[in-house]
Amino acid sequence: MLRPVSASFLLLAATAHADLVATFTREGATGSRMDRIPAIALEPGEPATPFLTPGAFQVVWKGKLVVPKRLRLVFSFEGEGKAALKIAGKDVLARDGALAGEASKSTRLNPGEHEIEISYNSRADGTAAFRLFWEEPSFPRQTIPSSAFKAEVTEAATQGELVRHGRMLFATQSCSKCHMATTGFGATPMPETSEIAPILVGTGDRTSEEWLRRWIADPKALKPTTHMPTLVDASTPEGRQQSSDLAAYLVTLKTGAAAGGAPDAKLAKEGGANFHELGCVACHNPPDKGAADPTRVPLNNVASKYLPGALVAFLKEPEAYHPYIKMPNFRMSDAEANSIAAYLTETSKGKETKMEGEFPAGDATRGAKVAEALQCGVCHAGLPMDLSKAPGQLDVVFKKDWAASGCVAPADKRGKSPHLNLTDKDRAALVAFSKAGADSLSRDTAAEHTLRQTEALRCTACHAMDGQQPLLNGFHSETEGLAAHLEALHHRVDQTRPQLTFTGEMLYTTAIESMIAGTTEPRPRPWLGMRMPSFKSHATPMANGFSKMHGLLPNKPAEVKVDPALAEIGKSLVDATGFGCTTCHGIGDIKPTAAFEVEGVNFKFFPTRIREDYYHRWMDNPQAVIPGTKMPRYSQDNKSQRTDVLEGDAKKQFEAIWHYLHQK
Numbered sequence: 001m002l003r004p005v006s007a008s009f010l011l012l013a014a015t016a017h018a019d020l021v022a023t024f025t026r027e028g029a030t031g032s033r034m035d036r037i038p039a040i041a042l043e044p045g046e047p048a049t050p051f052l053t054p055g056a057f058q059v060v061w062k063g064k065l066v067v068p069k070r071l072r073l074v075f076s077f078e079g080e081g082k083a084a085l086k087i088a089g090k091d092v093l094a095r096d097g098a099l100a101g102e103a104s105k106s107t108r109l110n111p112g113e114h115e116i117e118i119s120y121n122s123r124a125d126g127t128a129a130f131r132l133f134w135e136e137p138s139f140p141r142q143t144i145p146s147s148a149f150k151a152e153v154t155e156a157a158t159q160g161e162l163v164r165h166g167r168m169l170f171a172t173q174s175c176s177k178c179h180m181a182t183t184g185f186g187a188t189p190m191p192e193t194s195e196i197a198p199i200l201v202g203t204g205d206r207t208s209e210e211w212l213r214r215w216i217a218d219p220k221a222l223k224p225t226t227h228m229p230t231l232v233d234a235s236t237p238e239g240r241q242q243s244s245d246l247a248a249y250l251v252t253l254k255t256g257a258a259a260g261g262a263p264d265a266k267l268a269k270e271g272g273a274n275f276h277e278l279g280c281v282a283c284h285n286p287p288d289k290g291a292a293d294p295t296r297v298p299l300n301n302v303a304s305k306y307l308p309g310a311l312v313a314f315l316k317e318p319e320a321y322h323p324y325i326k327m328p329n330f331r332m333s334d335a336e337a338n339s340i341a342a343y344l345t346e347t348s349k350g351k352e353t354k355m356e357g358e359f360p361a362g363d364a365t366r367g368a369k370v371a372e373a374l375q376c377g378v379c380h381a382g383l384p385m386d387l388s389k390a391p392g393q394l395d396v397v398f399k400k401d402w403a404a405s406g407c408v409a410p411a412d413k414r415g416k417s418p419h420l421n422l423t424d425k426d427r428a429a430l431v432a433f434s435k436a437g438a439d440s441l442s443r444d445t446a447a448e449h450t451l452r453q454t455e456a457l458r459c460t461a462c463h464a465m466d467g468q469q470p471l472l473n474g475f476h477s478e479t480e481g482l483a484a485h486l487e488a489l490h491h492r493v494d495q496t497r498p499q500l501t502f503t504g505e506m507l508y509t510t511a512i513e514s515m516i517a518g519t520t521e522p523r524p525r526p527w528l529g530m531r532m533p534s535f536k537s538h539a540t541p542m543a544n545g546f547s548k549m550h551g552l553l554p555n556k557p558a559e560v561k562v563d564p565a566l567a568e569i570g571k572s573l574v575d576a577t578g579f580g581c582t583t584c585h586g587i588g589d590i591k592p593t594a595a596f597e598v599e600g601v602n603f604k605f606f607p608t609r610i611r612e613d614y615y616h617r618w619m620d621n622p623q624a625v626i627p628g629t630k631m632p633r634y635s636q637d638n639k640s641q642r643t644d645v646l647e648g649d650a651k652k653q654f655e656a657i658w659h660y661l662h663q664k
Contacts, residue, residue: 020061039550064150065115137637145624204254208304230418259310296475464500493597508610
């Protein structure tokens with residue numbers, strides 16, 4: 001399972017703490033990357049990595065197993081293929097065929113770091129399924145968490161991450177829209193190559209001409225993280241005229257849609273509170289702060305950008321004109337959208353990004369010609385373009401030295417090529433990718449795709465992962481004053497959001513997909529002021545990838561054959577006379593009895609959401625899964641607090657609760 005390692009960071013240091021170095025081999029070709037855990041799942045036709053062709057392969061994970069205290073560990077596998085485990089150079093376990101079954105002998109490991117090597121060979125057809133487990137008298141069988149692994153980044157892994165970063169940039173910068181593949185990218189391309197730029201039909205209904213001039217002149221000045229290239233030289237009179245002409249043309253693109261009224265300025269205070277409550281600063285600078293943090297999207301140009309009513313419509317459906325927009329859909333009510341629009345508009349007035357020099361009046365007829373000359377239609381459907389003047393085809397451009405000329409080259413070698421919004425490290429990554437060739441654009445793996453989108457969509461801005469706290473924890477105080485007048489906000493139950501560390505192992509794929517798509521009703525955590533927004537275009541592939549990261553093929557709720565006798569015992573264990581689960585957890589329409597500081601997910605959701613092996617891991621030791629959780633621990637070394645039920649065997653008691661939760 002992949003490890004998110006920043007390629008730009010890897011350029012700064014030859015070694016860094018990671019988790020495992022994974023080296024893949026197929027038909028003599030090799031490639032390395034950093035993985036969080038040793039797990040993999042591949043369906044027919046899916047390659048082990050985008051840089052290898054589909055088919056039989058081997059992967060070897062190397063690193064160190066970190067043991068905090070002396071343990072007597074038993075290791076086991078799940079999946080199919082051929083697998084072997086070595087610790088400190090000694091063979092611990094090897095299996096071939098069906099990997100589940102006989103476990104290793106008990107292995108004593110002292111506190112400290114132990115060299116570990118896990119090898120896995122796929123089935124002959126290249127399909128794969130592999131997971132690694134451990135158990136010990138003090139805890140039940142479970143997958144080894146990412147926190148137990150440590151490794152130094154090898155040169156090969158550094159290069160592998162660098163090339164992956166360049167590949168992602170090539171796709172997100174829409175390079176393949178200009179440098180088209182003669183025969184396309186096949187049936188299973190890198191998904192990002194199919195993403196489209198914003199649809200500009202109706203621009204004149206939504207956007208001011210003045211903002212468009214500034215945007216065309218210098219996109220990165222208005223949005224430091226933009227993928228929109230700079231196509232004109234606004235430092236010259238000619239460039240400013242092109243900006244004005246193109247803006248004049250774009251505002252003629254109208255659909256005649258009825259525009260709503262401007263938001264009521266009196267709603268701004270309420271909107272500020274909603275802005276804080278939804279955690280918007282996780283991805284945005286406050287509207288009166290400009291681009292104070294260049295990694296977040298500034299909002300100081302909102303008032304100068306949107307025509308009356310357009311901002312409310314955008315907040316209600318951000319993806320309407322851009323299906324792959326990074327801005328998610330919060331499914332806002334009319335009241336929420338109007339109030340937030342009022343707050344953003346009122347607070348950003350007069351704060352817009354200024355440009356040097358005056359812009360002349362624009363001419364729409366000339367602007368259409370500018371759009372064609374700049375090949376705007378290559379990225380933006382419906383706009384003019386001239387394919388006879390298109391840049392070199394994909395196979396041609398990959399034969400060139402990208403560092404010597406063209407879009408990726410330094411400014412003094414770029415010529416008239418578009419000015420992409422790239423750092424020097426980005427350019428190095430693109431050059432490295434160019435040398436790896438274009439073949440990887442025609443294939444992808446679900447796990448790598450989900451990892452890329454987790455970063456691109458800033459999932460960790462709101463969610464903790466692998467012990468890293470969400471970015472919002474450091475930003476949210478910036479806007480807390482906006483909601484200080486709401487006394488009720490200071491008396492709510494715990495507002496901690498779910499972490500992503502075990503998502504693919506914890507939830508069925510169908511449950512993950514529903515959450516990402518925004519179709520889960522009712523909300524599992526209705527007490528949270530923040531709510532999970534929807535990313536509809538990403539839901540299915542990301543859900544599949546989360547599961548495959550943990551060595552699981554896409555799955556749906558398993559049918560549980562309930563033992564009525566066990567279920568009855570489970571029922572007694574969850575109530576006030578047992579473990580007291582109903583203090584924090586509701587059961588269907590029955591509310592929790594005393595959820596004063598923390599509330600838990602209603603038990604009615606469990607059958608369609610929670611996978612069984614994760615359930616047992618969680619019940620055994622919640623703190624080991626989510627440090628700081630309010631969920632108490634009910635057993636130690638499989639000895640339950642309730643010694644009078646099922647011989648005090650915690651695993652049996654938890655199994656009884658599992659049966660009760662699935663009783664219909």
